[in-house]
Amino acid sequence: MRAVVSPIEDDAGQITHNLIITEDITDQKGYEAALFRKETVDDLTGLPNRDFGRERLRQVLGGGTMTAVIYLDIDGLTRVNETFGYECGNEVIKAVAQRLQELFPPPAMVCRQAGDEFLLVLPGLGIASEAEIQAARALRECSALYSVAGSMITLTLRAGVAVFPRDGSDAASLIDDAYSAAIRARETGGGTYRLFNRTLDEQVKRQFELDNDLRQAVARDELRLFAQAYVTPADGIVRGAEALVRWERDGALVSPGEFIPLAERNGAIVPISEWIVENAAKASSAMSDHLGFPVPISVNISAVEFRSTGLLSRLEGIRELYPLAAIEIEVTEGVFAGDMKTAGAYLKTIDEMGFPLAIDDFGTGYSSLSYLRDFPFSKLKIDRSFIVDMVERPRHRDIVAATVALAHHLGLVVTAEGVEDQAQNDLLKAMGVDYIQGYLFHKPAPIELFEDLIRRKRYEGQS
Ligand code: C2E
Numbered sequence: 001m002r003a004v005v006s007p008i009e010d011d012a013g014q015i016t017h018n019l020i021i022t023e024d025i026t027d028q029k030g031y032e033a034a035l036f037r038k039e040t041v042d043d044l045t046g047l048p049n050r051d052f053g054r055e056r057l058r059q060v061l062g063g064g065t066m067t068a069v070i071y072l073d074i075d076g077l078t079r080v081n082e083t084f085g086y087e088c089g090n091e092v093i094k095a096v097a098q099r100l101q102e103l104f105p106p107p108a109m110v111c112r113q114a115g116d117e118f119l120l121v122l123p124g125l126g127i128a129s130e131a132e133i134q135a136a137r138a139l140r141e142c143s144a145l146y147s148v149a150g151s152m153i154t155l156t157l158r159a160g161v162a163v164f165p166r167d168g169s170d171a172a173s174l175i176d177d178a179y180s181a182a183i184r185a186r187e188t189g190g191g192t193y194r195l196f197n198r199t200l201d202e203q204v205k206r207q208f209e210l211d212n213d214l215r216q217a218v219a220r221d222e223l224r225l226f227a228q229a230y231v232t233p234a235d236g237i238v239r240g241a242e243a244l245v246r247w248e249r250d251g252a253l254v255s256p257g258e259f260i261p262l263a264e265r266n267g268a269i270v271p272i273s274e275w276i277v278e279n280a281a282k283a284s285s286a287m288s289d290h291l292g293f294p295v296p297i298s299v300n301i302s303a304v305e306f307r308s309t310g311l312l313s314r315l316e317g318i319r320e321l322y323p324l325a326a327i328e329i330e331v332t333e334g335v336f337a338g339d340m341k342t343a344g345a346y347l348k349t350i351d352e353m354g355f356p357l358a359i360d361d362f363g364t365g366y367s368s369l370s371y372l373r374d375f376p377f378s379k380l381k382i383d384r385s386f387i388v389d390m391v392e393r394p395r396h397r398d399i400v401a402a403t404v405a406l407a408h409h410l411g412l413v414v415t416a417e418g419v420e421d422q423a424q425n426d427l428l429k430a431m432g433v434d435y436i437q438g439y440l441f442h443k444p445a446p447i448e449l450f451e452d453l454i455r456r457k458r459y460e461g462q463s
């Protein structure tokens with residue numbers, strides 16, 4: 001009830017009556033409570049939600065006591081969802097939430113971060129190592145049999161642990177720290193926890209940032225097409241080039257060795273590769289027009305992308321728009337991992353479209369000779385690792401010589417990769433290697449500089 005009292009005075013200013021208005025505010029209070037609850041509590045589990053959890057952590061940190069911030073994540077919930085449906089997945093989340101609450105009563109706080117992720121805050125630690133003990137306890141006590149749709153399933157959790165004030169001073173960064181430690185725990189496998197480690201987790205964070213930015217690299221026009229020439233060993237004349245992509249991010253060039261594997265994992269490889277093939281074809285045909293002879297550019301197609309369905313139609317599009325001699329395709333033995341039959345069918349189609357196929361990094365994978373026998377490769381690229389010490393190591397030299405002979409017998413042309421000095425070049429020339437690619441002649445450079453390089457090298461080679 002709420003009461004408002006208004007005194008009523010007579011003409012002389014004396015209070016003669018009081019007017020009392022009462023109002024039943026049960027509904028309003030109920031409404032306010034519901035609103036507060038909605039904004040702070042997670043519907044499914046009844047735990048504090050992400051925002052409120054963060055707010056409470058802020059308050060706890062204000063108290064100044066040593067506090068553990070533990071990020072917990074259920075292993076394999078996706079599998080439960082897929083097998084038993086989302087309803088069952090939700091039941092599991094609820095059961096874990098309840099168990100965590102029983103294990104960690106106030107002043108500890110458990111809140112739901114997202115999907116299958118929880119945050120556990122333990123204030124008032126005596127020593128920092130207590131955080132680890134409690135994380136291990138959470139994992140142990142929660143990895144049990146859960147009943148789902150009549151079946152009993154075992155679940156494990158993983159955790160990332162950060163400690164205030166040792167690892168960070170504010171709520172947001174402590175949660176981030178615990179989160180990236182949990183990501184590392186995922187890499188180690190289920191049922192484990194990891195402590196925040198500044199060096200390692202900075203790497204994880206960088207990966208995360210890269211991951212996000214990479215998805216937008218094409219749209220933001222951040223890819224740069226570099227190319228590296230390959231030459232004939234006798235005269236050093238440029239015969240073509242390999243397209244090598246770079247990613248310009250915050251003014252620095254990120255190497256493909258770092259971002260291609262990431263792009264393969266997050267799917268960005270498809271638009272990236274589309275961009276590369278298109279731009280390489282464009283550059284090659286423009287150069288050929290200006291110079292009057294073909295300048296083929298080979299592009300690397302990663303194994304992941306090779307299996308993506310759009311590749312063939314994209315190549316078909318390239319074939320319609322540009323001269324056929326513009327593009328060669330390089331693949332590694334990785335394309336044969338898994339379904340060899342499909343890979344073979346793809347290679348056959350690409351060959352039939354008229355694109356020359358090269359097998360890249362030869363010698364580093366399984367190097368099954370049947371690949372050379374059964375699939376329509378026209379070029380073999382000997383990996384740099386055999387070239388690098390072939391002058392000093394006769395065995396490597398012998399392998400290179402044997403590979404060259406074998407490839408020539410099968411009608412393939414041979415490129416040696418990573419040639420850095422004259423002694424290597426002389427040996428390779430004597431072995432009859434067709435093309436040389438390496439820093440000795442040319443380092444990868446922006447494709448725009450390429451036409452000039454060819455003019456110069458032609459001229460040098462001919463004089
Ligand atoms: P790769 O296809 O074997 O390319 C050759 C790599 O060796 C290039 O590194 C090149 O810069 C480097 N290299 C060439 N000559 C020398 C040398 O004399 N000495 C040394 N130490 N290195 C040399 P890069 O550009 O960093 O590319 C690395 C790998 O990234 C490539 O290996 C390729 O697998 C992948 N990659 C590059 N561009 C693309 C692309 O556009 N798409 C895909 N899917 N992968 C790409």
Ligand code: MG
Nearest residue numbers: 242300330360
């Ligand atoms: Mg290559």
Ligand code: MG
Nearest residue numbers: 360361381417
């Ligand atoms: Mg290679």
